[in-house]
Amino acid sequence: MSKKRKNWTLPQGAEPTAFDLRIMEFQDKGCLVPTRSLIKTPEQIEGIRRAGEINTAILDMIEEKIHEGMTTGEIDRLVAEFTERHGAVCAPLNYEGFPKHCCTSINEVVCHGIPSDEEELWDGDIINVDVTTIKDGYYADASRMFCIGKMKPRIQRLVDCAKECLEIGIQAAQPWHFVGEIGKAIEKHARKDGFSVVRDLAGHGTGNHFHEDPEVDHYDTGERGMLLVPGMVFTIEPMINMGTYEVFIDEEDGWTVVTEDEKPSAQWEHTFVMTDNGLEILTH
Ligand code: MF3
Ligand code: CO
Ligand code: CO
Secondary structure, eight states: OOOOOOOOOOOOOOOOOHHHHHHHHHTTTTTTOOGGGBBBBBHHHHHHHHHHHHHHHHHHHHHHHTTTTOOOHHHHHHHHHHHHTTTTTTTTTTTGOSSSSSSSETEEEEEEEOOTTTTOOOOOOEEEEEEEEEEEEEEEEEEEEEEEESOHHHHHHHHHHHHHHHHHHHHHOTTSSSSHHHHHHHHHHHHHTTTOOOOOOOOOEOOSSEEEEEEEEEOSSSSOOEEEOOBBEEEEEOOEEOOOOEEEEEEEOOOOEEETTOOOEOOOOOEEETTEEEESSSOO
16 A cells, blocks of 8 residues: 655745655655755754763763672663763663663563662673763763673574674665665564564654654565665664564563563664665764
């Protein structure tokens, strides 16, 4: 079914530019195209880049300090202090009621794990630390996996495969192509190892707000999704599961996303800007 939404409109009285015409050609064919607000200006991209630089420095700092025996509560405090010292704000805190400064997701926790002083890192654990920084009103969102102590080979493979899935998603995202190509490529790669791709959570536009359009699915939805236009800023953040792709949300805290079969899950995330030559990473 074709999307009938007319997202791209011309400012009143304006003559269409070549850029407008290129987007409207897709729109007239029934393709889902971005709204004008999703195309960032060079100034906005610079702002998001600065947020990204701080976000990267935070993850580098965590990478240096993370160790067996540490609690996820300590990780949260390190993120909070570092962010404040750099004149920035932690986007997760109070976001839709989220109680901490970052997400820490261990083993079978897929994402949105809540840091806690009661939760220690043990030998053989894998943990995703997901950090989102607001600097001068601009957002950057990224996460990495950390492996604690000695890894079982199959778990190490899951972590590596999830990282490859992000890299493959980056290659699949081309200007004037479609979002759907990202998930198609990622799912194909994950399946080679017998892993599955989480469907209930997606990557997302970001930059001016925490979560914007488009939705960036990491599995093959069978749909094209939104047209990818230079100037769009979004994340890719595949969550790859050892077993089933099905997940549930912990009823007690309302946040923690866990694999249905309680087998491990791994995720890596970057924020990108689409350019004329493909994606540029803003959270390197
Ligand atoms: N950083 C997550 C993402 O990649 C979102 C976390 S929402 C929070 O989209 F409230 F849990 F922080
Ligand atoms: Co994100
Ligand atoms: Co994130």
